[in-house]
Amino acid sequence: MYLKSAYEIRDKYLRKDMLPTIFCPGCGIGSVLQFTLRAIDDLGLNQDEIVWVSGIGCSSRVPGFVNFDGLHTTHGRALAFATGIKLANPDLKIIAFMGDGDAAAIGGNHFIHAIRRNLDVTVILINNFTYGMTGGQVAPTALKGLRGTTAPYGQFENPFDIANLAVSAGANYVARWTVFNYLQGINSIKKALQKEGFTLVEFLSPCPISFGRRNRMKTAPELIRWYQKITVPLAKAKKMSEEELEGKIVIGEFADRDRPGLVREYQEYIKRAKKMMGWEQ
Amino acid sequence: MRYPFPVGRSDFIQGDEAIARAAILAGCRFYAGYPITPASEIFEAMALYMPLVDGVSIQMEDEIASIAAIIGASWAGAKAMTATSGPGFSLMQENLGYAVMTETPIVVVDVQRGGPSTGQPTLPAQGDIMQSIWGTHGDHMLIVLSPSTVQEAFDFTIRAFNLAEKYRTPVVLLTDAEIAHMRERVYIPKPEEIELVERKLPQNEEEAKLPFGDPHGDGVPPMPIFGKGYRTYVTGLTHDERGRPRTVEAEIHERLIKRIFRKILDHKDEIISMEEFMLDDAEVAIVTTGIVSRSAVRAVKILREKGVKAGLLKLNTIWPFDFDYIEELAERVRKIYVPEMNLGQLYHLVKEGANGKAEVELIAKIGGEVHTPMEIVERVVG
Ligand SMILES: Cc1ncc(C[n+]2csc(CCOP(=O)(O)OP(=O)(O)O)c2C)c(N)n1
Ligand code: SF4
Numbered sequence: 001m002y003l004k005s006a007y008e009i010r011d012k013y014l015r016k017d018m019l020p021t022i023f024c025p026g027c028g029i030g031s032v033l034q035f036t037l038r039a040i041d042d043l044g045l046n047q048d049e050i051v052w053v054s055g056i057g058c059s060s061r062v063p064g065f066v067n068f069d070g071l072h073t074t075h076g077r078a079l080a081f082a083t084g085i086k087l088a089n090p091d092l093k094i095i096a097f098m099g100d101g102d103a104a105a106i107g108g109n110h111f112i113h114a115i116r117r118n119l120d121v122t123v124i125l126i127n128n129f130t131y132g133m134t135g136g137q138v139a140p141t142a143l144k145g146l147r148g149t150t151a152p153y154g155q156f157e158n159p160f161d162i163a164n165l166a167v168s169a170g171a172n173y174v175a176r177w178t179v180f181n182y183l184q185g186i187n188s189i190k191k192a193l194q195k196e197g198f199t200l201v202e203f204l205s206p207c208p209i210s211f212g213r214r215n216r217m218k219t220a221p222e223l224i225r226w227y228q229k230i231t232v233p234l235a236k237a238k239k240m241s242e243e244e245l246e247g248k249i250v251i252g253e254f255a256d257r258d259r260p261g262l263v264r265e266y267q268e269y270i271k272r273a274k275k276m277m278g279w280e281q
Numbered sequence: 282m283r284y285p286f287p288v289g290r291s292d293f294i295q296g297d298e299a300i301a302r303a304a305i306l307a308g309c310r311f312y313a314g315y316p317i318t319p320a321s322e323i324f325e326a327m328a329l330y331m332p333l334v335d336g337v338s339i340q341m342e343d344e345i346a347s348i349a350a351i352i353g354a355s356w357a358g359a360k361a362m363t364a365t366s367g368p369g370f371s372l373m374q375e376n377l378g379y380a381v382m383t384e385t386p387i388v389v390v391d392v393q394r395g396g397p398s399t400g401q402p403t404l405p406a407q408g409d410i411m412q413s414i415w416g417t418h419g420d421h422m423l424i425v426l427s428p429s430t431v432q433e434a435f436d437f438t439i440r441a442f443n444l445a446e447k448y449r450t451p452v453v454l455l456t457d458a459e460i461a462h463m464r465e466r467v468y469i470p471k472p473e474e475i476e477l478v479e480r481k482l483p484q485n486e487e488e489a490k491l492p493f494g495d496p497h498g499d500g501v502p503p504m505p506i507f508g509k510g511y512r513t514y515v516t517g518l519t520h521d522e523r524g525r526p527r528t529v530e531a532e533i534h535e536r537l538i539k540r541i542f543r544k545i546l547d548h549k550d551e552i553i554s555m556e557e558f559m560l561d562d563a564e565v566a567i568v569t570t571g572i573v574s575r576s577a578v579r580a581v582k583i584l585r586e587k588g589v590k591a592g593l594l595k596l597n598t599i600w601p602f603d604f605d606y607i608e609e610l611a612e613r614v615r616k617i618y619v620p621e622m623n624l625g626q627l628y629h630l631v632k633e634g635a636n637g638k639a640e641v642e643l644i645a646k647i648g649g650e651v652h653t654p655m656e657i658v659e660r661v662v663g
Contacts, residue, residue, distance in 0.1 A: 015514075018525065048510040053353075064514055064526060069507040071356060072516035072526075073349065074379050080346035084353025084361065085507065087337045088311050092357065092508050110349075113342040266337065273332035277285070 013037045015067045026220035028179040028205030039189035050093045053082045057099035058133045059126035076107025079114035090263045100127040100141040104160045115169035118197040120261040128207035136210035147214045167255045172197035174255040178204040178227045197261035285333040289471040296434040296460040301326030303438035310336035311354035311361035313347040318402045319458035320392040323364040344369035348376040355385045358506040364390035378417030379517045386445035393457045404649025405458035410626035413453045414600045422542045424452045425600040429574040431465035443478040459572045494522035500544030554597040563592030566614045570596040579654035607634025620644035
């Protein structure tokens with residue numbers, strides 16, 4: 001892969017008048033944004049045919065910085081809005097940029113139903129184990145014992161494994177990486193963007209400000225080291241016992257299949273309706 | 282274009298069915314909903330018709346998703362509608378505010394039923410008048426229409442789409458279980474008999490760059506729909522004319538919100554529709570909306586027979602509200618009666634409008650029955 005300079009990517013895809021971004025130093029959202037733009041660039045996708053959709057949260061501010069059509073909606077609802085955009089104009093390709101709280105807490109219902117329908121969308125999910133924008137409350141992805149302002153003594157609930165949830169709900173493509181898995185990350189986004197139906201690339205992403213500070217990892221490098229410690233590649237995980245995997249997060253590619261997407265299913269449905277009513281042969 | 286129902290003639294149909302057919306004739310090609318009595322028949326009719334006219338009908342996971350989907354569809358260029366009843370309408374309120382803030386044309390039908398909460402699922406009420414006007418948060422402005430017959434349910438649905446498109450705003454069609462489930466003769470016009478309004482699209486790059494500006498001075502910016510290369514950013518945050526988030530500057534927030542008010546209030550004469558019945562020489566006025574208007578017409582006739590100079594003002598538009606007109610009316614009459622199927626919602630608006638110039642009395646009724654004409658008459662003659 002020929003790597004364009006970050007400047008080239010920035011100049012081509014970001015809205016200059018919106019810079020600088022709102023992201024804190026050491027935040028991983030910018031890296032994931034860069035991966036996504038590089039994937040779009042590498043694939044040579046038409047900028048005018050992509051719509052970015054998001055909910056509310058730090059991660060959801062991304063569509064404001066990129067020079068594409070974008071819909072920054074309400075907390076958790078991005079995929080419901082996306083359903084309308086995609087079905088009303090199937091020519092548009094949709095990228096949903098979401099936070100873990102956004103996707104799995106308030107938006108959990110929309111998330112599983114968008115996957116069940118196999119809505120044609122690529123979800124780029126920033127999992128920072130916390131609610132960044134509102135200042136570090138626990139997210140449903142937070143591992144047991146992690147601290148947040150609303151669980152000052154350490155999370156006592158079980159976390160969601162978003163990628164696994166997406167696999168079982170029926171997503172066509174699911175991968176999870178940390179923001180330091182640069183090439184795997186970009187390749188996964190490229191794969192996701194080329195597929196029909198629901199595709200998800202989840203990134204474990206450092207939030208030193210709202211999350212790290214409260215969990216004795218004030219800087220991005222400290223978070224990197226922690227991610228290295230808690231993540232296990234899929235191939236290795238397969239050989240590990242349940243006890244060994246306790247408190248670990250598996251990374252890799254979890255699903256890659258080609259079930260028909262919602263748009264195609266609906267187009268077939270229209271044909272069936274017309275046939276059943278005797279409007280068409 | 283072939284239609285899945287007869288056009289250019291009358292049909293004997295329910296209010297919900299009339300709304301669905303009107304929506305199709307108004308050009309609605311995207312419907313998203315979630316079942317709820319007494320609005321489900323709108324969805325069921327849309328489910329039957331939409332695929333046949335190459336439109337979309339989709340059952341979402343809840344009402345929050347339903348209104349979200351139609352807003353998305355509208356930005357993708359479609360005329361879009363959802364329908365619900367009180368509890369579902371409550372769930373929609375956050376995104377209704379989003380539609381106001383992002384100036385998205387959509388039509389939301391609320392077939393009222395007795396509340397609060399799940400209340401009386403099958404019985405009519407007018408308990409959502411305040412919710413339809415004030416349900417979402419923040420200072421906001423939208424349009425609320427209220428039909429009183431099945432024919433009006435049809436006509437007002439077409440009008441709701443036209444107003445939504447013209448003013449780039451959400452429009453609520455506020456009806457009730459009685460009209461939803463009642464069958465009446467309705468004239469279904471041919472498409473060429475219907476006047477349709479389409480949203481303004483940007484005519485050039487300049488206009489497209491100001492998706493929340495006011496290039497034509499009428500307060501309504503052209504809408505750069507997605508996929509046309511305009512690269513529009515739409516956000517529910519306070520934004521400037523170009524759509525850039527500007528959340529802390531007081532002037533920018535004020536300018537935006539006041540324009541959203543102005544684009545509707547400056548055109549209120551065109552938007553507000555009301556009908557007068559025997560009001561010219563009236564000494565007492567009855568002000569109603571929706572289904573109760575029908576009892577009120579009969580009540581006025583009986584009152585006239587009894588020698589009471591009564592007249593009726595029927596509000597087809599509930600919001601914006603013509604406070605000035607009500608004040609003029611209050612100057613002409615001795616007393617205004619407001620019969621409504623709740624414990625006083627329209628009453629507050631009328632009382633404010635009357636501004637002390639005439640006494641205003643509420644004739645409240647709840648529990649799932651429409652006022653009988655005699656109930657109104659008896660209150661007026663005391
Ligand atoms: C209906 C609603 N509830 C709550 C909020 C407040 N809120 C804003 S952002 C946010 C959480 C964001 O966390 P996440 O989705 O994980 O994204 P991050 O900021 O970490 O990227 C919350 C709760 C809101 N805006 N709307
Ligand atoms: S609060 Fe966390 S997620 Fe939000 S911008 Fe700062 S570092 Fe990033």
